[in-house]
Amino acid sequence: MPPALTDPMQDLALSADNASTPKRGGKPLRQHLLDAGPIVGLVLLCIVGTVLNPDFATWDNAMNVLTRTAFIGIIAVGMCFVIISGGIDLSVGSMAALIAGCMIMVMNWVAPLLGSPVAAVLVGMVIALLLGAAFGLAHGVLITKGRIEPFIVTLGTLGIFRAYLTYFSNGGALTLDNELADTYGPVYYGAWLGIPIPIWVFLAVAVAGAGLLNRTRYGRYVQAIGSNEQVARYAAVAVDRIKILTYVLLGICVGVATLLYVPRLGSASPSTGLLWELEAIAAVIVGGTALKGGQGRIVGTVVGAVLLSVIGNILNLTSIISVYLNAAVQGFVIIVVAFLQRGRR
C-alpha cells in the first residue's frame, strides 16, 4: 500500500525546490518554523498574558484554562480526522447539548430504579458514548451512502439536535438530581496527581488520536482520502467505510466531551454548546490542518484549542480594552496565527 501511494508530484516539487534553492537544509528549517507557528503563537500569548497580569502564570489558572479547553479540545481531535478526510461537521455543539440532555434525563430516571447513584452515572456515561457513536454513524451513512454534502447533512442535524433538546427541556433547563450531581461531580472537579481529570482525559484522547492518525493504516487511509478520494478508491481503499468511521469517531469524541461537561453544571439548556462547532473547527485550522483536507496534525489541534481559550482567559484577567471588543481580539489572533503557519498547502 504505502509504495503505491508515493506521490510523484511531490517528488517533482521537491527536486524543483532543491534546484532553485542552492542551500540544502534551508527548506526543512523553514518548514519546521511553519510547523511551530501555533506553538510560537501560544508562547507569545502566554508572555503577553503574564506581563498584563502576573496571576496568569499561576498553576491554578493554567489548570482552569486547560480544564475548560478539554471539551473543545476533545471534540477538535475528532474534528481533525473528519476535516483531514475532506469532510466537516457543523453539528457538534448541538450534538453535545442533546447528548447532555438525554444523559441527564436517563440518569434521573434510572437512579431510583437502580437504587445506586454510581450505577446511574455509569449508565448515563454509556448512553452518552452510544448516542455519540449513533449520531456519528447517521452522519457518515447519510454522507457516503446518501451522497449528501457533509456541510448540508450536519447543518440539518445542527438544527435538529438543538430543537429536540429545547423540546425535551421545554425551553428551560434539564437539571441533574442533587444526589447524582454530587456523585458525578468529581469527574469534572476531581484531580489525580494534582491535575484535574478532564485534562487527563484530554491528554489520553489526544495521544490516542495522534497514534491513530500517524501510526496506523486507518490514519494513512484518512489522509489519502482527503488528498485525493478518487486515487484512494482506485487503490482499493474502502473509502465509504473509512469516512463513516471518521464521523463515528467524532461522535464518540463528542460523547466523551459531554461526559466531562455534564458534571460541571449538572444541567443542559438550549444554550449549552452554542458555537462549539466553530471553536472546534477554528482549533483544528489554527493548528495547521488544511480545511480542504489531506493533511493535519493532532498536536497542532491541541495547541490551537488551548490558544483559543487562553485568549478569552487573558481578556477576563485584564480590563485594558472595552468588553465589546473581546470577539475582535480573538479574531485578530486567529488570523495572525494562521499567517504564521501559512504556506503549508
Next chain:
Amino acid sequence: MNRRLFSAISLAIATLVTAPAFAQNKLVMGVSVPAATHGWTGGVVYWANRTKAELEKQYPGTSIIVKTAGSAAEQANQVQDLQTVNKIDTLVILPFESAPLTKPVAQVKGKGVYVTVVDRGLTDPSAQNAYVAGDNPGFGKVAAEYMAKAMGGKGNVVVLRGIPTVIDNERVDAFNAVMKGHPGIKVLDAKHGNWNRDDAFKVMQDYLTRFKQIDAVWASDDDMAVGVQKAITQAKRSDVKLVLGGAGSKGYIKKVMDGDPVVTADVTYSPSMIADAMKLTAEARVTGKAMPGTTIIPSVLITKDNASKYYVPDSPF
C-alpha cells in the same frame, strides 16, 4: 385613478370584514415571541401558551395564535404571515430586536391591526398602539440598593453582564449609578457572561483568579448565577457572601424561600409580562376601553418574606 379606486375598494372590504368582527367581539390575536433559546425566553413561550388557553376560555370565540421565531428576520416574516394568512386584528409582539422589526410592525399597524409591543420598544413609537415592558433601570437599581444594604455599604463587587444590548446597558447603568452613592463599595469589573451558564462559569473562574477578595457578585441573571456558584464552589472560596441573580427563575426563588445563606434575594423581571400584555390587550379590545399607552411592570425585590408569592413550579423557567 385606478389605484385610488382600488384602495377605496379594499378599504371598504376591510371595513366590511373587520367591523362585524368587532361587533361580535371575536378577537383574532397574533402573539409573536422569540423562540425558547434560553431560560427566560422559555418562560415567555410557556406564559404565552398558558395565557392563550385562559383567554380563549374567558372570551369565547376569541382565537389566539402563538408563534415563535428564531431570529429577527424570521419574526418579520411571521408578522406578515399572521396578517395576510391568519387575518389577525390584534398583534402582541415581543420583538427579537427593536430596529429590524419596526418597519414590519408599522406596516401591519397601517393595515388596521392593533399592536401591543412588549419588553423591547420599537425605534418608532408610532408603530405601536400600546407598550408593556419590564423595568430595566429599576432592575439594576433594586439590585444595587439591596446589595449595598446587605453589604453594609462596603466591600468589593464583581458584575456579570448579559448580551450587549440596550436592556443590558440600562440595567448596568442604573446599577452603577446607585453604587456611586456608596463610596465604600468598589465595583471591580463588569464582563459579559451572555446570560449563559457556561460563559458565566468561565468569567467567574477568572474573576476569582484575579481578585483575592470578592464580597459579593451581581450575577444579574439566575442562569448566570448557576455558573457563578459552581465556580465559587470549585475554587473553595469563602469570601463571597452574596450572589444576586435576577429575573426570578423558579430554582432561585426556591433558594430564597428555603433561606440559602448566599442567595438571599432575587429581583423580578418576569417572562410573565407577556401574559400581562396579552390580558390587558384582550380586555381593551373586547370591552372597547382604551389601553394605557405605556404600562411598566416594576422589578420587585424577592426576599424570604414574599418568595412564595412568585414561585411557579410548573414554569420551565
